[in-house]
Amino acid sequence: MPIKEAVRPGGRSARVQEAVHQAVRELQAVKSRDELTVPQVAEHAGVTPSTIYRRWGNLAELVADVSVERMRPDDDPVDTGTLAGDLQAWGEQYLEEMTSVPGQRALNDVMASADNGRRERCCRYSESLMATLRERALSRGEAAVPSLDRLVDGVVAPMTYRLLYDRESATAANLRRWIARALAVEDVD
Amino acid sequence: MPIKEAVRPGGRSARVQEAVHQAVRELQAVKSRDELTVPQVAEHAGVTPSTIYRRWGNLAELVADVSVERMRPDDDPVDTGTLAGDLQAWGEQYLEEMTSVPGQRALNDVMASADNGRRERCCRYSESLMATLRERALSRGEAAVPSLDRLVDGVVAPMTYRLLYDRESATAANLRRWIARALAVEDVD
DNA sequence: CTCATAAAGCAAATATTTTGCGTTTGTGTT
DNA sequence: AACACAAACGCAAAATATTTGCTTTATGAG
Numbered sequence: 001m002p003i004k005e006a007v008r009p010g011g012r013s014a015r016v017q018e019a020v021h022q023a024v025r026e027l028q029a030v031k032s033r034d035e036l037t038v039p040q041v042a043e044h045a046g047v048t049p050s051t052i053y054r055r056w057g058n059l060a061e062l063v064a065d066v067s068v069e070r071m072r073p074d075d076d077p078v079d080t081g082t083l084a085g086d087l088q089a090w091g092e093q094y095l096e097e098m099t100s101v102p103g104q105r106a107l108n109d110v111m112a113s114a115d116n117g118r119r120e121r122c123c124r125y126s127e128s129l130m131a132t133l134r135e136r137a138l139s140r141g142e143a144a145v146p147s148l149d150r151l152v153d154g155v156v157a158p159m160t161y162r163l164l165y166d167r168e169s170a171t172a173a174n175l176r177r178w179i180a181r182a183l184a185v186e187d188v189d
Numbered sequence: 190m191p192i193k194e195a196v197r198p199g200g201r202s203a204r205v206q207e208a209v210h211q212a213v214r215e216l217q218a219v220k221s222r223d224e225l226t227v228p229q230v231a232e233h234a235g236v237t238p239s240t241i242y243r244r245w246g247n248l249a250e251l252v253a254d255v256s257v258e259r260m261r262p263d264d265d266p267v268d269t270g271t272l273a274g275d276l277q278a279w280g281e282q283y284l285e286e287m288t289s290v291p292g293q294r295a296l297n298d299v300m301a302s303a304d305n306g307r308r309e310r311c312c313r314y315s316e317s318l319m320a321t322l323r324e325r326a327l328s329r330g331e332a333a334v335p336s337l338d339r340l341v342d343g344v345v346a347p348m349t350y351r352l353l354y355d356r357e358s359a360t361a362a363n364l365r366r367w368i369a370r371a372l373a374v375e376d377v378d
Numbered sequence: 379c380t381c382a383t384a385a386a387g388c389a390a391a392t393a394t395t396t397t398g399c400g401t402t403t404g405t406g407t408t
Numbered sequence: 409a410a411c412a413c414a415a416a417c418g419c420a421a422a423a424t425a426t427t428t429g430c431t432t433t434a435t436g437a438g
Contacts, residue, residue: 047387048386051387160346200404201403205416237419242395247395
């Protein structure tokens, strides 16, 4: 067995997982979603198909697992000085990412997972980011900072909705409107 | 004719489609999602597997097709006399439907479809319903009727978001809040 | 270092999906 | 009403994918 590279960390499981994830990423760059098969991924990863089946169950779960990684925000959100600015900056980047071809595929793959937990995890990312921006605004002493729920309902939800069902409307201009509305507090609770 | 989404209206096709849909519904009542297989559905419907594969491609698309039907609102929305009331009445019923076990499965099945068109169609239902309620409010002469977009962003999007990612929050109480906010017009556009 | 355990490999057994080809059945035309 | 045409289906063989029982190997604990 030719070893591709020095395998330092973790156990064998970790190595296999990484090899398989890597194989999926590489193959996805070349093949369309429904040309991808488990045996193919297995071979490319230097692994037996049964390993993949036992560990992930099926292709849908595997690609979902890979895509959920891809969606984790890697760097800290930029600080523009105001909550509105921070939201807009983050949102625009997120929209751009998710309307791209690979972004859309990742979104689809995650949504196709039978495992609700996986989907939820993916969206916790956005929520915890909202919480971060909100804390930041509070510590800056901004007035009228909306509740977390209001940010989620007012900004994340419409964004997600449009990304999933109406890509045309997932634009920076609309984002600006969602943010403006969410920040117009005068609460009705 | 590049894309064929419409099945031949009258004849054998329609009969086969109905038989297959029916078979899926009956089997789904008894078996969990991943016990369901194409050959099984085919037999139960008195049809050859290849027919199903050629027509729907795979099991995921088939069950999505069935579920999307299930989600079409069957009866006209009740008229409570006010837009707020109509929204609340419709929303509560919708939430109840979609948080039920079969409702959640239908939702999952639709989301798992690789065919974006199918997902979109499913959400057009809610949008056109919003349009209906809105027209009704206008013809009643209600003041401050929000735009369609605002209704979608303010009510449908949060509802959908919570149904998909945070079932606990998909409650009638929250619905009331979403509606109240959406109706507090003072627009910022 | 040895042992127990969990995960992976291997290969045979199943199950599924795909495909070529002949037949049936609506649809539109004369 | 009869005809031609094409879409959709059935059938069955071939190709793939998935499952499963058993063996082997790595890892971590004692």
